[in-house]
Amino acid sequence: MARRGAASNYFVGAIQEVPKAKDLVASLSKGVVLGKKGTVTDEAFVEKARLDNCPSVSPHLKGQTKLVFKPDLTLEEVQAKNPKVHRGRYRPEECRALQRVAILIPHRHREKHLLYLLEHLHPFLQRQQLDYGIYVIHQAGSKKFNRAKLLNVGYLEALKDEIWDCFIFHDVDLVPENDLNLYRCEDQPRHLVVGRNSTGYRLRYSGYFGGVTALSREQFFKVNGFSNNYWGWGGEDDDLRLRVELHRMKITRPLPEVGKYTMIFHKRDQGNEVNIGRMNLLHQVSRVWRTDGLSSCGYKLLSVNYNPLYVNITVDFWSDP
Numbered sequence: 670m671a672r673r674g675a676a677s678n679y680f681v682g683a684i685q686e687v688p689k690a691k692d693l694v695a696s697l698s699k700g701v702v703l704g705k706k707g708t709v710t711d712e713a714f715v716e717k718a719r720l721d722n723c724p725s726v727s728p729h730l731k732g733q734t735k736l737v738f739k740p741d742l743t744l745e746e747v748q749a750k751n752p753k754v755h756r757g758r759y760r761p762e763e764c765r766a767l768q769r770v771a772i773l774i775p776h777r778h779r780e781k782h783l784l785y786l787l788e789h790l791h792p793f794l795q796r797q798q799l800d801y802g803i804y805v806i807h808q809a810g811s812k813k814f815n816r817a818k819l820l821n822v823g824y825l826e827a828l829k830d831e832i833w834d835c836f837i838f839h840d841v842d843l844v845p846e847n848d849l850n851l852y853r854c855e856d857q858p859r860h861l862v863v864g865r866n867s868t869g870y871r872l873r874y875s876g877y878f879g880g881v882t883a884l885s886r887e888q889f890f891k892v893n894g895f896s897n898n899y900w901g902w903g904g905e906d907d908d909l910r911l912r913v914e915l916h917r918m919k920i921t922r923p924l925p926e927v928g929k930y931t932m933i934f935h936k937r938d939q940g941n942e943v944n945i946g947r948m949n950l951l952h953q954v955s956r957v958w959r960t961d962g963l964s965s966c967g968y969k970l971l972s973v974n975y976n977p978l979y980v981n982i983t984v985d986f987w988s989d990p
């Protein structure tokens with residue numbers, strides 16, 4: 670089944686302007702649907718409406734954590750440690766989360782990295798008291814990998830489940846080290862990876878906007894999402910930065926001691942060779958952003974599976990160079 674474009678009704682107003690009543694109606698109607706599957710009951714949703722807002726800084730944050738990657742970790746172990754996560758989703762029980770946040774992870778042949786990321790991200794997001802959902806967007810087949818297009822698909826498909834306020838575009842191999850690196854959106858797009866172990870925790874270059882970024886539903890919609898034309902490695906993150914700058918938005922970052930990540934070691938993947946045409950594409954951004962992006966993101970949706978710890982969306986792209 671081929672899909673194109675995005676429904677426009679999700680994009681009205683800024684995050685705070687979405688009326689509470691509308692939220693509640695949306696949650697209640699979702700509750701009925703989800704309740705049928707025995708995951709979240711109607712009462713839980715009614716109860717949620719009575720809760721106070723969560724504080725802007727959660728009392729559960731631990732700061733810098735020590736990450737351990739156990740070689741024999743299994744998905745069952747991670748599931749057992751996260752009994753409150755259903756169909757990739759979680760909401761705090763004690764308060765009403767300030768934002769609904771979708772984590773979008775582009776993926777192909779990185780199962781072990783995904784397992785480690787899920788292991789660390791679920792407790793991390795729960796300590797931040799977020800209402801969140803994790804989506805893994807899997808590119809089927811062996812054509813050139815297209816990270817940016819997968820993330821566009823993630824955005825469009827995730828909005829069919831929930832009117833997410835905020836989107837975190839997240840590499841599968843980057844694990845956040847510090848709980849104070851808040852996975853939420855602000856009034857400007859945010860780049861959350863200041864440094865990673867492999868670069869001595871320094872920014873790769875001034876203007877770097879890759880790895881993990883946070884854009885609100887409106888910010889991402891305004892720039893027409895990512896370009897769909899970056900096949901193979903590199904350039905798509907710089908393209909997004911240019912789109913953001915063209916719209917007079919200014920990228921913000923956490924402090925260096927907060928924006929720290931461990932990148933699980935890997936080599937370059939087959940099917941993701943360096944895109945030598947990326948510089949040419951970068952010269953065209955101001956001319957093509959309107960017509961190349963969310964508005965033109967065609968894909969073949971092969972499946973959507975609601976696993977306990979994440980929603981898996983599998984897609985195929987019919988053209989690449």
Ligand code: UDH
Nearest residue numbers: 775776777778779814816840841842936937938941
């Ligand atoms: N990704 C996959 N599968 C692939 C390719 C990419 O899942 O086959 C996703 C994954 O989420 C990954 C992201 O796309 O984190 C970015 O790709 P990457 O991790 O390969 O990019 P990075 O810049 O590495 O980290 C570049 C190649 C490393 C070469 C090391 C030699 N010095």
Ligand code: MN
Nearest residue numbers: 840842932935
């Ligand atoms: Mn990587």
